[in-house]
Amino acid sequence: MLSLKKNNILLISLIIITLASCSKDRERTQNIASAITHTAENLHITGLSYLVCHHDKVVDSHFQNENQALSIQDYNSIENNFSGPILLNMMIKEFLINEHLKLKEIIPSLRTDSITARDLIFVKSDQTSPWLNKRELLNSIIGKTINFKRGKHADLLSVFKNRTLKLEKKPTITSVLKNAFSVSNYFNKNFIEYSYRDTAIKNIIPTWYTRNLSGFFGWNVFKFQKETILWASFDLKDKTVLFIKSLDRDLFISIAYNKVDIFRTDFLHKRDMLQSPFALTVLKTLFIPREINDINYSQGLNEIERAFAKAKGLPSYIFLTRELLAYARFQEYSGNKKKARSLYNLYDRCLDHSPSFSYLHSSPIAEINYVPDNQNIVVPFEIDRDTILEFFGAGQMMMKDDYIANPENYDHIQIYLNKNIPPQDIRYEDLHLFQYNYGLKTVSGMKDKQLTDSSYLNPEIRFVFSDPKENIYVLETRIPWLAIGFDPLKKKKIGANLFIGDSDLEENYRKSMISWVVRSNEYWNDASKYGQIMLSDKTGRTDSLRNYCLKTNKAPLIDGLSDKVWDRASFSPIIIPYIGKSTAFDSSARFKTLYDKEYIYFLIEVTDNCKNKAGILTLDKCWITDSRNGEIIWKMQGNVTNFMPSFFVNDKINIKKGSYQLHYRSDKGHSFEGFYGPVPPFGLYGAQIYKLSSNHY
Numbered sequence: 001m002l003s004l005k006k007n008n009i010l011l012i013s014l015i016i017i018t019l020a021s022c023s024k025d026r027e028r029t030q031n032i033a034s035a036i037t038h039t040a041e042n043l044h045i046t047g048l049s050y051l052v053c054h055h056d057k058v059v060d061s062h063f064q065n066e067n068q069a070l071s072i073q074d075y076n077s078i079e080n081n082f083s084g085p086i087l088l089n090m091m092i093k094e095f096l097i098n099e100h101l102k103l104k105e106i107i108p109s110l111r112t113d114s115i116t117a118r119d120l121i122f123v124k125s126d127q128t129s130p131w132l133n134k135r136e137l138l139n140s141i142i143g144k145t146i147n148f149k150r151g152k153h154a155d156l157l158s159v160f161k162n163r164t165l166k167l168e169k170k171p172t173i174t175s176v177l178k179n180a181f182s183v184s185n186y187f188n189k190n191f192i193e194y195s196y197r198d199t200a201i202k203n204i205i206p207t208w209y210t211r212n213l214s215g216f217f218g219w220n221v222f223k224f225q226k227e228t229i230l231w232a233s234f235d236l237k238d239k240t241v242l243f244i245k246s247l248d249r250d251l252f253i254s255i256a257y258n259k260v261d262i263f264r265t266d267f268l269h270k271r272d273m274l275q276s277p278f279a280l281t282v283l284k285t286l287f288i289p290r291e292i293n294d295i296n297y298s299q300g301l302n303e304i305e306r307a308f309a310k311a312k313g314l315p316s317y318i319f320l321t322r323e324l325l326a327y328a329r330f331q332e333y334s335g336n337k338k339k340a341r342s343l344y345n346l347y348d349r350c351l352d353h354s355p356s357f358s359y360l361h362s363s364p365i366a367e368i369n370y371v372p373d374n375q376n377i378v379v380p381f382e383i384d385r386d387t388i389l390e391f392f393g394a395g396q397m398m399m400k401d402d403y404i405a406n407p408e409n410y411d412h413i414q415i416y417l418n419k420n421i422p423p424q425d426i427r428y429e430d431l432h433l434f435q436y437n438y439g440l441k442t443v444s445g446m447k448d449k450q451l452t453d454s455s456y457l458n459p460e461i462r463f464v465f466s467d468p469k470e471n472i473y474v475l476e477t478r479i480p481w482l483a484i485g486f487d488p489l490k491k492k493k494i495g496a497n498l499f500i501g502d503s504d505l506e507e508n509y510r511k512s513m514i515s516w517v518v519r520s521n522e523y524w525n526d527a528s529k530y531g532q533i534m535l536s537d538k539t540g541r542t543d544s545l546r547n548y549c550l551k552t553n554k555a556p557l558i559d560g561l562s563d564k565v566w567d568r569a570s571f572s573p574i575i576i577p578y579i580g581k582s583t584a585f586d587s588s589a590r591f592k593t594l595y596d597k598e599y600i601y602f603l604i605e606v607t608d609n610c611k612n613k614a615g616i617l618t619l620d621k622c623w624i625t626d627s628r629n630g631e632i633i634w635k636m637q638g639n640v641t642n643f644m645p646s647f648f649v650n651d652k653i654n655i656k657k658g659s660y661q662l663h664y665r666s667d668k669g670h671s672f673e674g675f676y677g678p679v680p681p682f683g684l685y686g687a688q689i690y691k692l693s694s695n696h697y
Contacts, residue, residue: 029053029251032285033060036255039281042297043330047239047258051177055250056185063174074236075171080157081232082183082218083167084138085121086191087160089217091142092117103137117141123215125377128661173239177254180243184252187217209247211374219245222273223372223673225287225315231273233265240264244282253282262329269363274322274370284323287316295320297327301342308350315675318683321350325360354682355650356392359690365389366662369686371620372673379662380627381689389653393687394680395620396670397638397647404437409510410614411438411503413475413589413604418495418527419486426495426527432484436463436475439613458483460599466560470634470653471585473606476560478599488535488595495530496547498574500606502587504632505621507612512580512587517545520578535595539570547572549593549600556594556601566603569594574604585609585631610635618647619667622687627659636687645670646680652692662687 033052040048052060091097099118119127120138142156161167165182168175210221210228219230230245240263244253255278261267265276273279284293288311295307308324311317328343348357366381383389404410415434420426433445443461463477481488498516503509517531518524531545540548548570556565574589582588586609594601609632610623622636633655638647664687670676672685 029059031290032253032282033062035281035285036253036278037062039277040257043260043263043277043326044334045257045260045263045277047256049173049177049257050255051181051253053181053185053252056188058181063177070171070173070176070236070239072171074234075176078176078234078241079161079167079179079183080138081134081234082180082187083161083165084142084157085217086183086187087157088117088138088142089121089191092121097141101141103141121217122213125212125214125375126663127214128378128380173241173256176241177256180254181252184245188250191217212376214377219243220271220273222370224283224370226674229273229283231265231279233273233276235259235264235266242276242278244279246286249286251286260333262333263326268361270367272367272369274319275326277323277326280319280323280326283319284316288314288319293320295323297324297343301346305346305349308346312350313679315679317679321347321683324350351683352681354684356682356684356688356690359390359688362690365689365691367686367688368622368662368664369684369688370672371395371664371666371686373666373668373671375664375666375671377664380659381662382659383655383657386654386656388692389655390690390692391634391636391649391651391653391687392682392684392690393622393636393649393651394646394682394684395618395622395636395638395664395686396645396667397619398617398645404440404615406508407435407437407440407444407614408501409503409508410501411507411608411612412436412501412614413438413606414499414501415477415479415602416497416499416524416527416530417479417484417486417600418530419484419491420527421493421495421530421532422528428525428527430485431525431527434461434477434479436465436477437614438465438473438475438611439615462558464558464560467611470651471607471609471611473608473611474560474562475602475604475606476556476558477604478555478558478601480599481597488597488600492535494533494535494600495527496533497524497530498589498591498604499524499578500574500587500589502582502608502610503612504586504610505623505635507614507617507638510579512582513578514574514582514587514589515576515578516572516574516591517576518578519576524578533593533600539568542570542572544573547591547593549595552594552596552601555596555599556603562603565594566592569603571605583631585633609633611637613637616640619645620671621663621665623663624653624655625661625663627661633660643678643680645677646675646685648680648682648684653689662689 029052033050036050047064049063050061051058092099097117099116101117103115103117120134139157165186167179167182210216213221215221216230219232222229222231227246227248230247232243234241238259239256240259242255263275263277265271265273267275292311295304297304308320311320324343324347328340328347331343332340366379368377368379413436417432418426418430420430435444443463458480460480461483463475466474468474486494497518500514501510502512504511518529522529531547533547533549534540535549535551537551539550542548550569552565554565556563569592571590571592574591585607589604589606591602591604616638618638623632624634625632634653636649639649641647
């Protein structure tokens with residue numbers, strides 16, 4: 001009896017929880033519908049129709065100009081975008097089409113043979129091949145690859161839409177909104193168990209299915225707070241149609257309205273869901289408490305700013321700032337320049353005076369934003385003439401450490417000096433190493449019996465790194481003769497070799513090493529193989545084994561710059577491969593030397609396409625490659641900020657005419673999908689590149 005009572009109590013509790021959940025879902029969808037209407041009224045957007053659906057039911061709807069006709073081409077284009085991938089996936093599962101079928105076999109004019117049938121269903125973030133119209137490809141591969149017994153091709157997609165999906169046939173806005181929901185609902189019931197990795201596990205965290213995808217069954221992918229939001233937008237002749245789908249909440253929303261350029265998702269040649277005020281309205285309702293997200297833009301600026309202050313620091317703060325930007329653009333679009341200027345200035349303050357604010361009305365050359373976990377994104381771009389680009393980027397890094405267990409794995413310069421040269425007796429104890437890591441403030445070297453670690457504590461050793469160009473760093477240093485037991489008054493030759501260690505994308509992994517004299521089949525510490533630094537009053541003929549070190553009466557100022565005192569000295573190249581492979585652009589160097597009675601001076605210039613400061617590990621990587629050869633021409637460096645583990649970079653890049661690719665690779669754990677530390681500032685988590693104009697110098 002007691003057990004029965006417990007079961008009844010449990011059943012009643014479950015019913016109450018279920019009813020409460022249903023009530024909450026009902027309230028949320030009603031809030032979305034009213035918020036959509038409210039947004040349209042505030043921004044004077046006309047011709048509004050919408051459909052809000054939860055599970056498999058229409059919760060709220062509004063249709064204006066219900067019978068407004070669309071062209072058959074536009075009508076089919078939108079429907080095929082969602083129904084085509086579903087049918088194609090069915091045909092692959094039923095072995096009617098090979099998922100690895102190359103699309104070039106279907107359309108010979110396609111300029112690539114790397115895209116497969118499956119790529120039309122699951123569009124990977126690093127897919128950069130030039131596509132024809134995706135919906136045309138879907139029609140071609142579905143309609144032209146299946147031969148029936150009579151030898152005729154059937155319009156399988158039309159049959160699928162009419163008989164299986166049972167879509168309405170009227171080419172109107174209302175039919176488009178309703179039909180899109182029918183397709184979405186069919187997908188939920190039949191295909192959510194399929195991932196692009198062919199797992200048969202049903203309904204396992206829908207977000208997982210979209211890992212490293214930019215397209216999913218005809219939808220764009222947007223991830224936030226561990227949820228996946230799918231979206232798609234189409235601009236018709238005078239209408240914009242926006243679709244939003246939440247896999248995690250089983251929510252579907254379709255909105256149509258009279259087109260306004262500044263509210264298009266592709267405004268300024270971007271592909272940005274957050275440029276649509278209706279998308280922002282939906283996201284605000286889903287992710288921000290109502291007492292925070294309901295901001296009245298008709299009130300004074302002080303009141304608006306106080307409302308923003310309540311939400312600052314929240315991950316969803318970006319939705320509010322983008323809504324503020326939409327209202328500023330609306331005021332400018334409406335001719336109210338004074339009000340627009342005030343809202344733009346408020347937007348700037350709310351984003352803590354973002355360095356990219358001056359590009360607010362400019363189209364980026366390339367952009368990757370709202371980066372989630374585990375992404376590998378590639379965006380191609382073209383440069384029509386030699387120019388300067390301005391880069392803005394943000395990502396995750398590990399804390400910088402001034403002490404590093406293995407500094408030789410980072411970008412570094414090693415100077416080996418031995419006071420004796422052949423045929424004199426070469427002794428290992430006479431060999432001295434001075435290692436300078438790019439970005440570190442200390443010099444390390446070989447173990448000294450009198451020191452507790454390998455760091456040189458001699459205050460007479462001074463050095464400075466400088467960065468004259470984005471792909472060059474310079475080391476200027478002085479080393480006292482006493483540190484190596486050498487007397488320049490008695491001897492005029494010293495044994496030496498210089499190594500340049502280079503890491504690229506992985507900052508603490510030494511990819512290659514180049515040498516001045518010692519070759520790859522020789523030991524690094526065999527001083528008998530070293531070159532000679534010749535102390536002289538005048539320059540001589542420099543070759544691959546000799547460097548003339550000129551006497552100077554005026555000591556160079558150790559500031560990392562090539563002062564006039566260096567003009568007399570000649571460079572010696574450092575280009576011999578010692579470990580790994582490298583090109584001249586990837587890693588090459590040259591050096592000069594001077595001396596006086598107390599010091600020997602080095603000026604070393606290193607060309608490095610990925611300059612990595614020692615101790616800074618970026619967990620999110622961003623870089624640019626040349627499309628012709630895949631060579632990295634630039635990499636985003638990390639830096640220490642007040643909002644660790646995030647960092648922000650603003651850099652200028654000299655670039656030549658050509659074709660390039662912007663890459664961004666994120667790890668798991670801290671991203672736009674979910675931040676475990678402070679939310680990054682400026683509304684950017686990813687990368688933006690603009691062409692630098694005279695207004696931005």
